[in-house]
Amino acid sequence: MRFLPAWKYQMNGVKWPLIIYYIVIASLLVLMGVSLSIVQGRDRITVGGLEMASMIFIFVAGLNSYKPVFFMMSANGISRRTMFVSFLAMLGVVAAGMALVDTLYGIGMKMAGDYRTMFEQLYGRAANAPAWIPGGFEWRLCSYLVAGMAGYLITILYYRMNKAVKLLVSIGVPILVLFVWPAADLTWFNGATIRAVGWLIEWASGLSSGNPYIGVMSNIVLTALLGALCYLALRRAPIKTKTS
Amino acid sequence: MSRIEVKNVTKKFGAVTALDDVSVTIEENKIYGLLGRNGAGKSTLLSIITNRVFPTSGEVLIDGEPVLENDRVLGKVYCMSEQPLYPESMRIKEVFKWTREFYPDMDMDYALALADKFALSTRKRLKSLSTGYTSIYKIIVALACNAPVLLLDEPVLGLDANFRDVFYRELIARYSEQPRTVVISTHLIEEAADVVEHVLIINNGRIILDDSTQNVLAAGCTVTGPAALVDEYVAGRRVLGSDTLGGIKSVYLLGLPDAPAPAGVELSRMKLQSLFIHLTNA
Amino acid sequence: MEVDFSADVPIFLQVAEMIENAVLSGALQEDEQAPSTTEISVRCKINPATALKGITKLVDEGVLYKKRGLGMYVAKGARQKILEKRQRQFYEKYMQPLLHEAKKLELSYEQLAEMLRRGYTP
Numbered sequence: 199m200r201f202l203p204a205w206k207y208q209m210n211g212v213k214w215p216l217i218i219y220y221i222v223i224a225s226l227l228v229l230m231g232v233s234l235s236i237v238q239g240r241d242r243i244t245v246g247g248l249e250m251a252s253m254i255f256i257f258v259a260g261l262n263s264y265k266p267v268f269f270m271m272s273a274n275g276i277s278r279r280t281m282f283v284s285f286l287a288m289l290g291v292v293a294a295g296m297a298l299v300d301t302l303y304g305i306g307m308k309m310a311g312d313y314r315t316m317f318e319q320l321y322g323r324a325a326n327a328p329a330w331i332p333g334g335f336e337w338r339l340c341s342y343l344v345a346g347m348a349g350y351l352i353t354i355l356y357y358r359m360n361k362a363v364k365l366l367v368s369i370g371v372p373i374l375v376l377f378v379w380p381a382a383d384l385t386w387f388n389g390a391t392i393r394a395v396g397w398l399i400e401w402a403s404g405l406s407s408g409n410p411y412i413g414v415m416s417n418i419v420l421t422a423l424l425g426a427l428c429y430l431a432l433r434r435a436p437i438k439t440k441t442s
Numbered sequence: 443m444s445r446i447e448v449k450n451v452t453k454k455f456g457a458v459t460a461l462d463d464v465s466v467t468i469e470e471n472k473i474y475g476l477l478g479r480n481g482a483g484k485s486t487l488l489s490i491i492t493n494r495v496f497p498t499s500g501e502v503l504i505d506g507e508p509v510l511e512n513d514r515v516l517g518k519v520y521c522m523s524e525q526p527l528y529p530e531s532m533r534i535k536e537v538f539k540w541t542r543e544f545y546p547d548m549d550m551d552y553a554l555a556l557a558d559k560f561a562l563s564t565r566k567r568l569k570s571l572s573t574g575y576t577s578i579y580k581i582i583v584a585l586a587c588n589a590p591v592l593l594l595d596e597p598v599l600g601l602d603a604n605f606r607d608v609f610y611r612e613l614i615a616r617y618s619e620q621p622r623t624v625v626i627s628t629h630l631i632e633e634a635a636d637v638v639e640h641v642l643i644i645n646n647g648r649i650i651l652d653d654s655t656q657n658v659l660a661a662g663c664t665v666t667g668p669a670a671l672v673d674e675y676v677a678g679r680r681v682l683g684s685d686t687l688g689g690i691k692s693v694y695l696l697g698l699p700d701a702p703a704p705a706g707v708e709l710s711r712m713k714l715q716s717l718f719i720h721l722t723n724a
Numbered sequence: 725m726e727v728d729f730s731a732d733v734p735i736f737l738q739v740a741e742m743i744e745n746a747v748l749s750g751a752l753q754e755d756e757q758a759p760s761t762t763e764i765s766v767r768c769k770i771n772p773a774t775a776l777k778g779i780t781k782l783v784d785e786g787v788l789y790k791k792r793g794l795g796m797y798v799a800k801g802a803r804q805k806i807l808e809k810r811q812r813q814f815y816e817k818y819m820q821p822l823l824h825e826a827k828k829l830e831l832s833y834e835q836l837a838e839m840l841r842r843g844y845t846p
Contacts, residue, residue, distance in 0.1 A: 472773075473771055611767075614762075614766050614770075614772065615762065617772065618762040618772045636735055636768070636769060636770040636771065637769060637770065637771055638771065639771045639773050639774075655771075656734065656774075660734070711732045
């Protein structure tokens with residue numbers, strides 16, 4: 199397995215976006231700090247939830263990690279299996295790195311002002327409570343893994359669909375989720391299915407019990423599931439370009 | 443070691459059969475010409491050999507190992523294709539750098555020297571390159587990467603005569619220094635004819651000719667003369683085609699007749715290109 | 725050395741002939757180093773195996789010989805050998821087609837002889 203060059207290539211793909219992302223976050227922080235202290239005349243910062251931004255970032259990174267990488271590696275004699283394994287390794291390193299940075303960021307911000315991480319908002323555990331630092335880190339790591347894997351899966355599925363199916367899914371899925379399902383739910387189930395899904399999400403994420411480790415476990419299972427689907431979709435993906 | 447065995451490979455795209463039970467062995471350290479008309483299946487065959495698309499049935503072995511998802515075997519092959527597989531925003535020097543990551547035997551000095559020879563600035567991004575230069579950067583990577591198997595799909599696409607000349611000379615020079623297995627697929631047959639040692643002609647998804655260039659050239663001939671005499675002379679031979687101009691008829695044969703030509707009938711050799719045209723016209 | 729190979733003669737024979745011509749004209753002297761297979765194949769844009777075949781033929785005929793580790797050299801007496809061989813081939817290679825064409829054009833023996841006299845200045 200020619201893993202190392204493949205992994206290096208995967209890492210190279212996210213290197214600059216990652217640097218830019220944190221530069222933007224840092225600039226926003228400075229900007230908000232300055233403007234808040236001017237407007238309100240105090241040094242307390244009341245923003246939170248960097249985790250959501252990081253999840254979106256890593257989701258987009260997952261979306262962009264498939265086609266160009268698949269083409270480049272195919273041109274250089276790398277198998278799909280190695281491609282996938284190198285993506286996993288990249289995602290793991292990036293998710294762990296971001297979770298670490300975001301955890302440290304949360305601790306720092308908590309000490310500086312009234313900052314509430316998403317983790318704290320959801321589970322009510324303060325970022326600088328020593329007992330919950332590892333838990334927060336693990337929760338972030340696993341959330342990021344799910345986000346990255348979901349992005350990767352969506353882009354592979356889109357790649358594998360032909361034009362007609364792609365169009366159908368692009369229009370059909372949002373209509374189904376946003377209109378058909380709620381309408382059907384209201385008409386026939388009196389809102390029961392939506393409540394059930396809501397309950398499932400609250401239970402699986404550990405919100406109902408207030409235990410973030412249930413969320414961590416669920417995310418691990420979800421990551422494995424999405425990963426398996428990714429590999430199934432990837433393992434027989436042919437090269438498709440405009441000219442062929 | 444770098445021998446390719448294609449075993450009973452069939453590839454269907456929906457209702458279209460691109461390759462129809464193709465079996466062929468590509469011997470190591472020879473230069474092969476893979477000739478075929480547009481859509482004959484050349485690129486599909488090369489894509490299957492490099493695990494880029496999967497055969498509907500059959501398999502490909504390199505040095506006895508299946509290529510299917512096999513990094514070690516795939517790493518012995520560099521396939522230059524028309525498909526735009528490299529990221530458009532990449533610079534030439536980055537292409538070289540990554541090639542060396544994936545093919546550790548790559549000769550960077552040679553790549554840079556060759557870029558110089560082709561007047562290609564390594565600072566350029568791929569999206570800014572013309573068709574000719576898009577072929578050129580891939581040629582450079584192919585020649586410099588030192589893979590034991592080179593598959594070159596339309597390597598001279600968009601190249602002017604001078605650069606085609608440079609390409610063939612460099613290819614021969616590299617090959618003489620370090621023999622390797624080379625497959626060139628091209629439309630410009632006459633230029634490649636003297637370079638290739640072995641000819642594969644593919645037509646409608648089937649290999650219709652698989653022989654050494656020397657044998658192929660020895661077998662193809664044109665018989666010209668008065669129609670009646672010519673017809674009598676070539677009776678029972680494999681006739682590929684014929685032309686008539688006035689009362690003079692030219693017949694294209696594969697396999698020379700045993701008897702000497704009667705007076706008034708002339709025999710001449712056919713160039714590879716004419717042979718190809720007559721073989722694939724049917 | 726831009727060579728346009730014709731289709732009628734196998735290329736390896738044309739390669740051998742090209743070197744023979746160089747020896748005949750004195751461009752390649754006896755005991756001088758002959759071009760290598762690589763040089764020939766690169767400059768004529770032909771497969772190295774073809775070039776090697778041409779060289780091997782000349783070695784077999786005693787026109788070239790191999791100096792271990794140094795390459796191919798023109799043998800002593802090579803020019804004389806080539807000269808004799810070409811003279812032997814002259815009738816078949818040049819006279820026969822000439823006569824063939826002359827007959828087609830209904831030229832008489834006397835007309836042919838006259839042309840020979842006109843053109844030949846030793």
